[in-house]
Amino acid sequence: MSRWRELQEADPSLDSPFLSPEFTVTVGELRDVVRVAVIHDGPDIVGFFPFERHPLGIGKPVAAGLTDAQGLIRAKDFELDPRALIRACGLAVYEFDHLVAGQPLLDERHERHPSPIIDLRDGWDHYTEELRKHSGKTYKSTLAKSRKLQREAGTVRHDYATTDLEPLRALLGWKTDQYRRTGRTDRFAQRWIVELVERLLATRSESFAGVLDMVYADERPVAGHFGLRTRTTLAGWFPAYDPHFAKYSPGLIHHLAMAERAAEQGIQVIDMGRGEKEYKDKLKTGQLEVAEGRVARIGPAAAVHWVMRVPARKTRATVLANPLLHKTADKALKTYGRLRTVLQG
Template identity: 75%
Template sequence: MRISIVRPRDLGTSDLDQWRVLQGADPAFDSPFLSPEFTIAVGALQDRVRVAVLHDGPDVVGFLPFERHPMGIGMPVAAGLTDAQGLVHAKDLEIDPHQLIKACDLAVFEFDHLIPGQPLLQPGHTRHPSPIIDLRDGYASYIETIKLKSGKTYRSTAYKTRKLQRDVGAIHHDYATTDLAPLHTLLGWKTDQYRRTGRTDRFARPWIVELVERLLATDTEHFGGVLDMLYVDGEPVAGHFGVRTGTTLAGWFPAYDTSYAKYSPGLIHHLAMAERAAAAGIQIIDMGRGEKEYKEKLKNGEYEVAEGRIARPSAGAGVHWMLRVPARKARGTVLSNPALRNTADRVLKTFGRLRTSIQSP
């Protein structure tokens, strides 16, 4: 086994073709976050992005996209943003994960959404459910499942859809638009949501905004950005921006105008999005790991992702352990306990309201 480390921009046409072949050979790899286009887009904006290319004799048998941070700390590409991480590799590939991160010149590789079946996966890593909307049997079949599983939610959403139209006006859904204006409206809603709930505003980092704009302009057979918006009487009320392969749409940035909150515009929008996505050939909407009420109501299946790290004995790995592992374990304890999770959520929302009131003119 030979491993070479390259920048995304230095991957050749044959490398990209082989990456797509390997990605298409295993359904576990069917996530846009594991597509070469995503790594190249992030690499154009972040110099720390690298790709480990695995060679077995004359054959390329794997690609590991990663970020190299100071002290040899390794993370997935766009860490903190992605819902699928890992090595895209040939079937039955065997490799020592410690050998792999050594070849990447890393002391430790940390992840929180590692996909199943990875050579990187070890017994001590924590598994988490990742809810999906499974459209492989068609949208009508999905809706029948939701009526049985979440009948009250479905009936309530249908009623609120009719009421929204009576109170405000006709509903229009614009799927796969490439217009920047509604994108910026959506990002503004998302920023407000982050602040309101006490979370870090991802769009305060200009490179993430530029990444989203670049992905919006990308539309190929294998990969593309997808923006869809829900309008009422011509005014935007909810939307979502995600990325897709040919058959999987990754749920990424959903948000809505809170002035319409009583109509549950997020649920109305997600059902409309699922219908249009299914018509466009999408078979799976991956809503991503996380305890969210709307995901529980809309899901009809789930994947599994892992959280953990692989480390070699080194000063960098030791520092990383002290800074990250105890905090991650504490966070895991909170998230696994509904009472603690709800308390933490209330604290964050209180902080968000205070921060918003302080920042208001």
């Protein structure tokens, strides 16, 4: 893993815990579809390509559907043919939706999407100054709601980077309820994802760790987040809060508390991940770029994959890009979620 980490840390575009060797190894312990291609240039190891191999030679990123950064870890000056790579891996297609910048897998046909960040490279004070300029109303109201929460619910405290399983289970419970309320698929209905999160929580080193933090009011958990970090980047992953405290905007209270503590611990960037969310717009002070698409070899498996996946992906992109369509689709999903909750209740 030392060579992998050496290549990763030499390229800022690869500074995501989802591209760290520990993440791939941990997922691989739980899913037998995980593979890693080791790329040599003569006697030298110049790259690693983590992927999942599915039926018909369909390749996907490790933990596809969960990760906000995907790609090849390689020496910056090493070039390769993407189709030759997937051929060598026994793949007909490699599809992705969060491919990071600077990848040889990337071409002009692939769709680009912003991935908003909280930029802490100049420190916490500089971040709050920027927040006051661009989201001053949000910043002031969040501080006011935090004080109100303390007055009405009890002493507010923030527990950062805890390894306790009890708050993790509370967080996953909130997240499951959120998925159901909004009509989304409950990821934590899959046991391997719960096991993955628990194992990553127990993983801790200078270059990689699971990070769980929780805001409490009078010792009652209010809001929290589980994510992953490298030395300098914290990847947002599973934020959630107790709906009982919704009027206090607990998610915003938590994110500001998390960002302050993360900055104290040397985190320079919090990557909130691709996707349109109101809280991301309010808190962001910059953005990265990720791409969606596929690399394919000519053949029947690639043709079948195109028919099954590409039109649906393009339709989804059209909906997300149109505010009216997006709002209508989101409303429909929430209605479905409420009906499903009633029927299951």
